Amino acid sequence: MSIEAEALLQEAKESIEAAQNYRSELQHRVQGLDLARQQIKGSATQTRAVLVQHFQELQGTVSRLLEERLAALLLEVDAIEQDSVRPLDDCQKLIEQGVSTADELLREGEAALRCGVGEQDDKLGSFTKKALQIQLDSLPEVPSLAEVSCLSAQLDDSLLPAVKGRICTHGSVASHPPVQIDELVERPGGILVRWCKVDDDFAAQDYRLQYRRSASSHFEDAYVGQDSEYLVLHLDPHTEYLFRVCARGDGRWEWSPWSIPQTACTTLAPHEWSPGSEEYSLSSRRDIALKNDSPLCGAGVLYSQAPTYCCRQTLTFKIISAGQPDKRDSVGVCVDRRNGQDSLQRDQAVCITTSGAVFVNGKEMTNQLPAISTGSAVTFDMEVVNVFPVNINNNEGASVKLRVTIGSGSREVVFDWLLEQVCEGLFFGCSFTHPGWKVFVF
Known part of the structure; x- marks a missing residue:
C-alpha cells in the first residue's frame, strides 16, 4: 500500500472515530434534554x-x-x-x-x-x-x-x-426557586453544603437546609439561619444523601419553594478520638472527649483514632465545657502519636494552649490568640506551600512546607511549618490536666 493510500486510510479512520465521538456527544445531549x-x-x-x-x-x-x-x-x-x-x-x-x-x-x-x-x-x-x-x-x-x-x-x-x-x-x-445549592464538598463524616441566591430581587432573611438518605422519603432539618453554608455531620461514608435548601423573604413567614435536590456522599472517615484511655470519656460517635474527674488521671494526650486530617480542610475544636486551665493544656495536630507525653507542646506538632499561646515544634510563638473557654471554637487550616526532595545516604525522600492558619474567635495566626516527610494525613489531639474539659472535634 502506498504512502498516500495509508494516509487516506488513517484519515478515514480518524474521521470515523470523530463521527462516532460526535454522535455519542449528541446522544448525550439528547439525554440531557430529556x-x-x-x-x-x-x-x-x-x-x-x-x-x-x-x-x-x-x-x-x-x-x-x-x-x-x-x-x-x-x-x-x-x-x-x-x-x-x-x-x-x-x-x-x-x-x-x-x-x-x-x-x-x-x-x-x-x-x-x-x-x-x-x-x-x-x-x-x-x-x-x-x-x-x-x-x-x-x-x-x-x-x-x-x-x-x-x-x-x-x-x-x-x-x-x-x-x-x-x-x-x-x-x-416561579420558574426557578430563589436559592440553589452551589457546592457540595465532602468532609470527614459529613458534607459541606454551600448555596446562593439566583433571584437578585429576592431579599432573603433566613435559609433552611434539609437532607435525607437517597433511599429514604423523609427530609430532616439540618440548619435554619442566615449563613449561606453549613457542615452537615454524622453522615455515613459511601452513602448517598439528598440535600435541598429554601429561603424566607424579609418580613415574611412562609418559606420559598425548595431548590432542586442535589446528591452527594462522603468517602472520608469521620474524625474520631482514640478509645481506651482512662483519662478521657468519649461519646458514642467518638467525636466528643471529656476529661475525667479522677485522682488517678493526670496530664495526658488524647490522640485521634487515625491520621484523618488532610490539607485544604478545616479542622475545628469546639469547647463544650471548660475546666481549670493549665499551661500544659493544648489542642492541635501532629505527625505521629507519642505515648507518655503530657502535652502537644513538642516536636512535630502545632497546637494552641487554653491561654491562647501558639506552639510550633515545642517553641512558643510571639503571636497569641484569645484564651479558650466554654463556647470557643479553634480552627486549623493547612495547605502545601512547597515540597523539597531529600537524598540522604541515597535514601530518597521529601520534606514539605505547610502554610498553617489557626483561628480562634475573631483572630488568627499564620505561619509556615516544615515537616521532615510528606504525610497523607495528620493526627489531631488534645491534652488537659484538670477535669471538666469537653471537646467536640469535626
Whole structure:
C-alpha cells in the first residue's frame, strides 16, 4: 500500500472515530434534554397538584368559617330577641289579668243595678268595696318603642374588598426557586453544603437546609439561619444523601419553594478520638472527649483514632465545657502519636494552649490568640506551600512546607511549618490536666 493510500486510510479512520465521538456527544445531549424536559413537566405537574390542593383546602376552610360565623350571629339574634320579648310578655300577662278582672267587675256592677230595691243596697255596697280594692286607677307601664330593642346587623363593607385583594395576590408561580445549592464538598463524616441566591430581587432573611438518605422519603432539618453554608455531620461514608435548601423573604413567614435536590456522599472517615484511655470519656460517635474527674488521671494526650486530617480542610475544636486551665493544656495536630507525653507542646506538632499561646515544634510563638473557654471554637487550616526532595545516604525522600492558619474567635495566626516527610494525613489531639474539659472535634 502506498504512502498516500495509508494516509487516506488513517484519515478515514480518524474521521470515523470523530463521527462516532460526535454522535455519542449528541446522544448525550439528547439525554440531557430529556432530563430537562422531565424536570419541567414533572415540576409543572407537581405545582398544579399543590395549587389545586391548597386552594381546595382554602376554599373549604373559608366556607366553614363563614358558616360558623353566620350560625354564631344567628344564635346571638335569637338570644337578644328572647331576652327583649320576655318583659313584654310579662307586661301583656298583667294587662290580660287586669282586663279579666275588669270584665268580672263590670258583670257584678251590672248585676247589682238589676237587683230589687231590697237587695240593691247590699249588692251595690259590696261592688263598690270590691272596686276600691282593685285600684282601677293603677295601670301597668308599657315601654315606648325607643326603650325596646330594635335588632340590626352591622357588617363591615371593607371586608370583601380586602379579602378580594388578598385572594387576587395570594400565591405565586416561579420558574426557578430563589436559592440553589452551589457546592457540595465532602468532609470527614459529613458534607459541606454551600448555596446562593439566583433571584437578585429576592431579599432573603433566613435559609433552611434539609437532607435525607437517597433511599429514604423523609427530609430532616439540618440548619435554619442566615449563613449561606453549613457542615452537615454524622453522615455515613459511601452513602448517598439528598440535600435541598429554601429561603424566607424579609418580613415574611412562609418559606420559598425548595431548590432542586442535589446528591452527594462522603468517602472520608469521620474524625474520631482514640478509645481506651482512662483519662478521657468519649461519646458514642467518638467525636466528643471529656476529661475525667479522677485522682488517678493526670496530664495526658488524647490522640485521634487515625491520621484523618488532610490539607485544604478545616479542622475545628469546639469547647463544650471548660475546666481549670493549665499551661500544659493544648489542642492541635501532629505527625505521629507519642505515648507518655503530657502535652502537644513538642516536636512535630502545632497546637494552641487554653491561654491562647501558639506552639510550633515545642517553641512558643510571639503571636497569641484569645484564651479558650466554654463556647470557643479553634480552627486549623493547612495547605502545601512547597515540597523539597531529600537524598540522604541515597535514601530518597521529601520534606514539605505547610502554610498553617489557626483561628480562634475573631483572630488568627499564620505561619509556615516544615515537616521532615510528606504525610497523607495528620493526627489531631488534645491534652488537659484538670477535669471538666469537653471537646467536640469535626
